[in-house]
Amino acid sequence: MTTINCDMGEAFGLYRMGDDEGLMPLIDIANVACGFHASDFNHMRATVRLARRHGVKVGAHPSLPDLQGFGRREMRIGREEMANCLIYQIGALKGFLEAEGLPLNHVKPHGSLYGMAARIEDIAQAVCDAADVFRVPVLGMAGTLHERVYPARGHRFVSEFYADLDYADDGSLIITRAHGEKDPEAAASACLRAVTDGLVTTVGGRDLPVRAESICVHSDTPNAVAVARAVRAAVQSHITPF
Secondary structure: OEOEEEEEOOOEOOEOOOOHHHHHHHOOEEEEEOOOOOOOHHHHHHHHHHHHHHOOEEEEEOOOOOOOOOOOOOOOOOHHHHHHHHHHHHHHHHHHHHHOOOOOOOEOOOHHHHHHHHHOHHHHHHHHHHHHHHOOOEEEOOOOHHHHHHHHOOOOEEEEEEOOOEEOOOOOEEOOOOOOOOOHHHHHHHHHHHHHHOEEEOOOOOEEEOOOOEEEEEOOOOOHHHHHHHHHHHHHHHEOOO
């Protein structure tokens, strides 16, 4: 069984990114930016209110402190500093959730932080250090340090599959600074295969094992609404929110 999640709430000041209004009815859980790669206090609260209106659960989407690079540039940060950076961001979102009468549902690191936690022990441990404070599930990728470290530290691990990213032959995600459009039907077919068969075809044509306990659509994919609509139609019978 699976859910559909979306990285969203990524506007900043007068700048807009993504169609959150169009996406919210198509998803089960929202990963809301916490101000360090995108968003600000006004957009955080507005996104939480939008999620509440649609009955969508909300989790924190904290990042490296890289607003200009949209959190997609790696930084050398020690474990304690990284944990503090995460607690700061998650705590801010939790305040807005409490103001709107909603609980914090989960944590999902963003961008380069997500990738670093997948392969760097201290960063994965820092994610858990922050998660220790909030005691909610953590989203990540199967077959990486996410899966090894998070459950070992006592946290529920929810394995993601990406609807709008390609997979390299080593199982890693191919992440660019800006996402291009994705064929909605191809994305839907890949997601259904990930859910039912536990497989994905890489850019090199290899079939690799995956687990799709939650399927991610990025709000900054140019045709994200069309992708989310096609994916939801394809996996609707398999959806069970956590």
